[in-house]
Amino acid sequence: MTVTDAAAQAAIGAAARELHLPTVRAEAARLAEIAVRERQSHLAFLAELLSAEVDDRSSRRRARRIAEARFPRLKRLAEFNVDAVPTIQAATLASLAGGNYMDAGEPIVLLGDSGTGKSHLLIGLGLAACEQGRKVRYVTTAQLVNELVEAADERQLSRVVGRYGRLDLLLLDELGYVQIDPRGAELLFQIITEREERASIGIATNLPFSEWGSVFPDPRLVAAIVDRVTFNAHILETGTDSYRLRTSRTSMSTVMEFPGSGVDRVTEFPL
Incomplete structure (x- = not known):
């Protein structure tokens, strides 16, 4: 038929x-x-x-x-201007974009002053992971601590910790901007311990490790947290010079050709 x-x-x-x-x-x-x-x-x-x-x-x-990652904005690693941050190598970013560090459960720590490109890199790494089909979540340190405290008050802590534990990559931004009370620090430590050597965590902070005591009140807890997030970690330092300012200066530069001279001159306009 x-x-x-x-x-x-x-x-x-x-x-x-x-x-x-x-x-x-x-x-x-x-x-x-x-x-x-x-x-x-x-x-x-x-x-x-x-x-x-x-x-x-x-x-x-x-x-x-x-x-599902809840990025505040989309930033790609390819858009990061490595010329503006001499301490970051393009080859390093390309290697991390491949995602092998997630297979090994290795942490990434981005250290640098405000405006040096840490969040851009953190989001870029997360976006690259999403495009590989990985489960990713971006959250600021303050947001995560507040979520954990609320979950503990509602007796939902184990469920929330388990959910964060199942992520391939947890991105923790703005560590160091807000001081964390003892209870919040202990809850955050649970998340970090849940992922130790098993699933990757990416942290962006404006403080060197020696100053993390200003964020976490218990010296023993500080030592334990630093030990876990630095073991086999990829540590990238973005420095102290503003990435936004240096990138803006680069974009403001123009090439001016003087008629008849055949000479091109790069002129940078003051910001």
């Missing part, structure tokens, strides 16, 4: 809906027309159709991971 194109399309749509293949349902007719026009084999047509489904599913997964 011959099946009409309309009946075939209806059958494909029903099967794709049952199997949760939305791209197959949407693209089958269009790709079938291309296959006929280009005289593709049945197997080639099927390969194209399934590849479209896989690509679309991967794209949706990446978008979902990025939304």
